[in-house]
Amino acid sequence: MLALATLLPTRLRRAATAPTPAPLDLAALVGAEGWARLPAAVQRRFGLAHADTTYIGHMELGCSRIGGLYARLAHLFGGPLTRINASAVTTTVRVSGNGRGGVVWERAFHRRGRLGAGHARVVRSTKEPGPDGGLLERTDGGLSMALDVFEENGSLVFQSRRFSLALGRLHLPVPALLTPGVCRVVHTDLGHGFFRFTLSMVHPLWGETFHQSGVFADPCESAS
Numbered sequence: 271m272l273a274l275a276t277l278l279p280t281r282l283r284r285a286a287t288a289p290t291p292a293p294l295d296l297a298a299l300v301g302a303e304g305w306a307r308l309p310a311a312v313q314r315r316f317g318l319a320h321a322d323t324t325y326i327g328h329m330e331l332g333c334s335r336i337g338g339l340y341a342r343l344a345h346l347f348g349g350p351l352t353r354i355n356a357s358a359v360t361t362t363v364r365v366s367g368n369g370r371g372g373v374v375w376e377r378a379f380h381r382r383g384r385l386g387a388g389h390a391r392v393v394r395s396t397k398e399p400g401p402d403g404g405l406l407e408r409t410d411g412g413l414s415m416a417l418d419v420f421e422e423n424g425s426l427v428f429q430s431r432r433f434s435l436a437l438g439r440l441h442l443p444v445p446a447l448l449t450p451g452v453c454r455v456v457h458t459d460l461g462h463g464f465f466r467f468t469l470s471m472v473h474p475l476w477g478e479t480f481h482q483s484g485v486f487a488d489p490c491e492s493a494s
Contacts, residue, residue: 293318293371294398296419296426299405304421309459311491312426316457320373322366327467329361329484331379337471337479340450347411347435350393351450351480354379361484363467372398412436415453425458450479463491 296316297305305313314320331354333341341351360380368374375397378390400406400416405428408414415430430453433444451473458466464485471480 292399293367294373294405296405299419300421300426307421307424308426309424311459311465311488312457314490315465315488316426320365322364323489325363325365325486325488327361327363327484327486329359329379329467329482331356331359332481334476334479336473336476337450340479344409344413344450347409347413349409349411349413350377350395352379352391352393354381354391356381359484361486363486368396368398370398372396408436422456425456427457428455429453446474449473451476460485463488 295318297313297318300308315323331352333351333353333355337351338353341349341353343349344351362378362380364374364376364378366374366376373396374394376392376394378392380390395407395409397405397407397417402416405417405419406414407417407428412435413433414436415433417428418431419426419428421427433446433449435442435444451471453469453471456466456468458468460466464487466483466485469480469482470478472478
């Protein structure tokens with residue numbers, strides 16, 4: 271008991287003095303020139319001072335047969351993939367800080383069941399600074415992908431570079447052929463308080479495994 275009483279204050283002091291992780295700075299990762307080419311609305315949505323926000327829109331969801339197999343496997347590790355093939359799916363996207371320098375993206379696809387009761391398929395991932403100073407997106411189950419982020423034709427683009435699986439302190443690289451393919455996410459501002467989100471995953475052998483696209487309203491601009 272004495273040893274525990276002696277250690278506890280020390281651990282509390284260490285926790286109190288532990289440095290707060292730096293927030294995710296996408297502007298620095300994109301670079302000054304590329305960031306300056308992005309519309310002001312995109313800079314605000316992805317800037318350091320971005321407040322927790324919920325976006326509402328409708329999406330077209332597509333998944334190939336091979337993609338469906340990958341979605342089932344990824345689900346075991348919290349993978350943010352869905353096997354839904356549907357049009358005009360009402361979708362809510364909640365963006366919030368996790369208090370540790372990362373940003374959580376939680377997407378809920380709302381559909382009506384066979385008996386008319388509504389239900390939602392929720393997928394979740396966190397964007398955070400990677401150990402190499404780059405950008406990492408991971409699931410709660412440990413599946414993660416290193417991302418390049420850049421400006422292209424006035425849009426903000428996230429593109430996967432490699433995948434890995436974290437099992438405790440062990441990080442295992444996932445070969446490209448065992449992944450759903452290169453993931454590319456594009457955020458395009460449409461003006462008047464709306465933007466388009468597009469996601470595609472293209473496998474080197476099986477072609478496009480997933481495709482998602484939708485238009486969302488920005489509540490910050492709608493209220494202004």
